[in-house]
Amino acid sequence: MTQFHPGLSRRELLQTASAGFGYLAFAGLTSQAAEAESNNPLSPKQPHFAPKAKRVIFLCMQGGPSHVDTFDYKPQLTKDAGKGSKYGGSRLMASPWEFRQHGKSGLWISDLFPEVAKHADELCLIRSMHCDQPTHPRAMTQMHTGSAQFVRPSLGAWTLYGLGTENDSMPGFVALNPPAASAQNFGTAFLPAIYQGTKVGRTQQRGPAVYRGNGSGPTLPDINNPRISASAQRKQLDFIQKLNQQKLEREEHQPGVDGVIESYELAFRMQDVLPELMDISEESEKTLGLYGIDGGDTDAFGRQCLMARRFVEAGVRFVEITHGNWDHHFRLKTDLPERCNEVDTPIAGLLTDLAQRGLLKDTLVIWGGEFGRTPDAPNGDGRDHNHKGYTTWMAGGGVKGGVSYGATDDHGAVAVENKCHIHDWHATILHLLGLDHTRLTYRYAGRDFRLTDVYGNVVQEIIT
Amino acid sequence: MVNRIWQHLMGEAIVREPENFGASGPGPTHAELLDYLAVRFVESGWSVKSMIREIATSRVYRLSSKFDQDRFEKDPDNLYFARANPRRMDAEAIRDSMLAASGQLDTKRPKGSMISRFGSTLIGPNGPAMLPMATGTPGMEGRRPPMAGGMMAAARNRQGGESIFDSTVYYRSVYLPVARNALPRSLEVFDFAEPSMVIGQRESSNTPAQALYMMNNAFVIEQSDALGRRILKEAETTADRIDLAFRLVYNRPPTAEEIKASNQFFRSADTTPAVGKGASGRSEKEHKFVALSEFCQALFASAEFRYLN
Numbered sequence: 001m002t003q004f005h006p007g008l009s010r011r012e013l014l015q016t017a018s019a020g021f022g023y024l025a026f027a028g029l030t031s032q033a034a035e036a037e038s039n040n041p042l043s044p045k046q047p048h049f050a051p052k053a054k055r056v057i058f059l060c061m062q063g064g065p066s067h068v069d070t071f072d073y074k075p076q077l078t079k080d081a082g083k084g085s086k087y088g089g090s091r092l093m094a095s096p097w098e099f100r101q102h103g104k105s106g107l108w109i110s111d112l113f114p115e116v117a118k119h120a121d122e123l124c125l126i127r128s129m130h131c132d133q134p135t136h137p138r139a140m141t142q143m144h145t146g147s148a149q150f151v152r153p154s155l156g157a158w159t160l161y162g163l164g165t166e167n168d169s170m171p172g173f174v175a176l177n178p179p180a181a182s183a184q185n186f187g188t189a190f191l192p193a194i195y196q197g198t199k200v201g202r203t204q205q206r207g208p209a210v211y212r213g214n215g216s217g218p219t220l221p222d223i224n225n226p227r228i229s230a231s232a233q234r235k236q237l238d239f240i241q242k243l244n245q246q247k248l249e250r251e252e253h254q255p256g257v258d259g260v261i262e263s264y265e266l267a268f269r270m271q272d273v274l275p276e277l278m279d280i281s282e283e284s285e286k287t288l289g290l291y292g293i294d295g296g297d298t299d300a301f302g303r304q305c306l307m308a309r310r311f312v313e314a315g316v317r318f319v320e321i322t323h324g325n326w327d328h329h330f331r332l333k334t335d336l337p338e339r340c341n342e343v344d345t346p347i348a349g350l351l352t353d354l355a356q357r358g359l360l361k362d363t364l365v366i367w368g369g370e371f372g373r374t375p376d377a378p379n380g381d382g383r384d385h386n387h388k389g390y391t392t393w394m395a396g397g398g399v400k401g402g403v404s405y406g407a408t409d410d411h412g413a414v415a416v417e418n419k420c421h422i423h424d425w426h427a428t429i430l431h432l433l434g435l436d437h438t439r440l441t442y443r444y445a446g447r448d449f450r451l452t453d454v455y456g457n458v459v460q461e462i463i464t
Numbered sequence: 465m466v467n468r469i470w471q472h473l474m475g476e477a478i479v480r481e482p483e484n485f486g487a488s489g490p491g492p493t494h495a496e497l498l499d500y501l502a503v504r505f506v507e508s509g510w511s512v513k514s515m516i517r518e519i520a521t522s523r524v525y526r527l528s529s530k531f532d533q534d535r536f537e538k539d540p541d542n543l544y545f546a547r548a549n550p551r552r553m554d555a556e557a558i559r560d561s562m563l564a565a566s567g568q569l570d571t572k573r574p575k576g577s578m579i580s581r582f583g584s585t586l587i588g589p590n591g592p593a594m595l596p597m598a599t600g601t602p603g604m605e606g607r608r609p610p611m612a613g614g615m616m617a618a619a620r621n622r623q624g625g626e627s628i629f630d631s632t633v634y635y636r637s638v639y640l641p642v643a644r645n646a647l648p649r650s651l652e653v654f655d656f657a658e659p660s661m662v663i664g665q666r667e668s669s670n671t672p673a674q675a676l677y678m679m680n681n682a683f684v685i686e687q688s689d690a691l692g693r694r695i696l697k698e699a700e701t702t703a704d705r706i707d708l709a710f711r712l713v714y715n716r717p718p719t720a721e722e723i724k725a726s727n728q729f730f731r732s733a734d735t736t737p738a739v740g741k742g743a744s745g746r747s748e749k750e751h752k753f754v755a756l757s758e759f760c761q762a763l764f765a766s767a768e769f770r771y772l773n
Contacts, residue, residue: 151658151660151661171672184660187658189658189661190661190663192667192669193655193667193669193671194669194671198673220676221649221673221676221677222649222673222676222677222679222680222681223676223680224680225679225680226680226682226685227685227754228754228758232733232758233679235729235732235733236679236729236758236761236762237679238729239725239726239728239729239759239762240762240765240766242725243722243725243762243763243766243767243768244766244767244768246719246721246722246725247766247767247768247771250719251529251531251550251773252531254550254767254771256550256551256552256668256670256767256771257767257771259669259670260670260675260766260767260770261767262670263670263671263672263674263675264675264679264765266672266675267672267673267674267675267676267679268675268679270672270676271676271680445483445484445662445664446481446483446484446486446488446489447488
């Protein structure tokens with residue numbers, strides 16, 4: 001919270017004051033900060049050093065999008081198409097899509113992302129990603145927690161633990177449209193439960209409307225009372241708080257009760273604020289168009305991207321959106337363009353919108369899947385999993401734009417130059433947020449744990 | 465083991481980090497006591513029951529949690545167990561206590577596994593056959609499985625979002641199924657241990673999710689209704705009903721201030737008769753019952769209910 005207390009240094013003041021629009025929204029909430037600060041584990045914390053990014057939007061492409069058909073240009077693969085591959089015995093397949101250079105930087109991006117390509121000069125492609133896991137659930141878990149083997153806190157939970165949150169009426173870590181069996185990817189493991197991701201419904205959820213609460217938008221568990229009005233509930237809450245207050249006075253030393261009182265007030269504010277934030281009906285036609293919210297193929301993901309912007313604007317620290325079905329073993333030529341089309345306009349819209357609101361400079365946007373795909377095609381029209389070399393990208397929040405970092409070999413099979421392991425990726429993300437990944441630790445079972453275990457090197461070259 | 469049993473009964477263990485007896489851990493506050501208990505445990509033939517009896521009949525177990533300024537200054541963390549540690553009930557105890565107060569608790573053991581009724585299927589949003597979940601428990605929403613139609617319909621008709629396990633069964637919480645990635649919400653919000661990890665000490669957090677659960681969840685409202693019906697039946701006047709509700713929920717009579725606050729609440733609920741969704745068609749009697757149920761819910765929701773003194 002932008003609270004001006006005597007301990008505020010000149011530097012902190014300047015940082016805060018120059019943080020721009022995002023902070024203005026909270027000016028009215030500062031009065032509540034003072035009391036919350038003392039015992040609220042979510043109150044904002046000072047990072048280890050000046051952050052480049054203050055918040056994160058992570059666009060998670062579940063299934064493993066093919067890098068050689070999207071962001072990793074491999075002319076040699078086209079030349080060698082049809083030849084036997086040294087990777088698995090099946091034949092190399094050229095990308096069916098053209099690559100072109102875009103922007104001043106001349107980044108090579110395929111025709112599958114025409115809209116995102118217009119933002120080429122803002123993108124930082126990391127073309128040398130690799131991780132340790134060749135299967136979806138395990139790679140997904142490693143991407144989120146650094147470990148596929150043990151249950152560990154997720155990236156978002158670490159971020160929230162390290163930085164706290166800027167809005168005391170909102171959860172600090174929001175997972176939009178979380179996939180099945182993913183609790184661990186948004187979980188806190190041994191970190192206190194308060195840092196876990198708040199899952200906000202599945203928009204393409206099927207089934208009777210009654211499951212979805214009011215309307216068809218995404219929902220949060222228990223966010224409204226099925227029976228009584230807000231004013232009636234306020235009266236009930238006043239009664240609850242009176243009982244709590246009396247308990248506090250009766251028993252003198254009861255640290256937990258303060259927390260209970262605070263949690264009710266926060267919950268009551270959330271009931272108000274969240275549905276409002278998730279209601280995009282006030283947005284202009286132009287904005288909706290920007291995100292491709294038009295009832296067509298881009299509608300679902302567009303809504304989530306727009307909601308992500310509304311969340312970060314309101315001070316949510318970490319928003320993750322999942323988009324599924326990128327596992328193209330078969331039907332690559334028909335399915336991959338469909339997936340790309342669903343996200344292309346919304347992502348471009350998000351980047352444009354963030355930039356025009358002045359948010360992009362300190363909002364880190366991350367795009368990527370748990371791994372990429374192979375240059376050969378074991379099933380004819382499809383590619384296999386490839387965790388040895390793939391591409392993710394970042395934009396905004398202190399990363400250089402129009403940059404390609406690292407490289408895979410001639411065919412895009414294996415990362416060979418400036419390799420970026422998932423631990424390095426995590427270390428870099430934390431670094432951008434002003435957190436030293438070696439110092440962000442939590443003591444559990446007798447030792448200090450980190451997101452990056454004993455690994456991780458910050459990729460300094462991509463940081464502005 | 466005795467350290468963990470002690471922790472379970474006393475709130476804090478003798479070695480404060482039960483998972484770390486090593487050199488980097490904090491060590492025992494009462495080394496002799498820990499040794500004594502360990503020896504007693506072995507001599508009793510490793511009987512957990514005997515150990516619980518031994519601790520539960522001790523003087524220290526029966527100590528009051530009353531706050532004492534002098535002692536607090538000498539031992540602010542109560543390392544030496546000079547008083548009982550006030551602590552929050554575990555998730556299971558919170559759910560069971562609500563059921564016990566409302567008179568709904570079924571202490572019998574369910575027959576077989578509830579999960580097995582759904583056949584060999586993935587339980588979760590993307591499973592081929594899923595439990596019909598209202599909005600809410602993220603791990604469990606989805607389409608209905610082909611079987612168990614009655615239960616399904618019952619759960620589906622309920623508003624507000626609850627796991628089928630919570631809204632249709634009143635077994636003790638230890639019998640609730642724990643499917644990976646699909647915890648019953650009643651347990652999930654109150655720091656239930658992550659099922660795939662070794663957790664020696666649970667968190668005891670105060671989160672807005674808990675507050676939302678207590679204010680809005682269908683299961684909580686249902687138990688409040690049940691408690692409301694119970695006190696309507698068992699007591700005549702409003703004063704008696706307030707008294708009975710406090711006795712059932714907190715095991716003690718209300719204080720004078722609490723009686724005053726309760727009466728005030730009933731008066732304020734009376735002055736705003738047309739409240740809420742579907743309230744327009746509500747009769748005077750129904751409206752009064754909703755207020756009574758809200759009152760019961762407030763007792764469940766307040767800190768007094770979830771903290772043990």
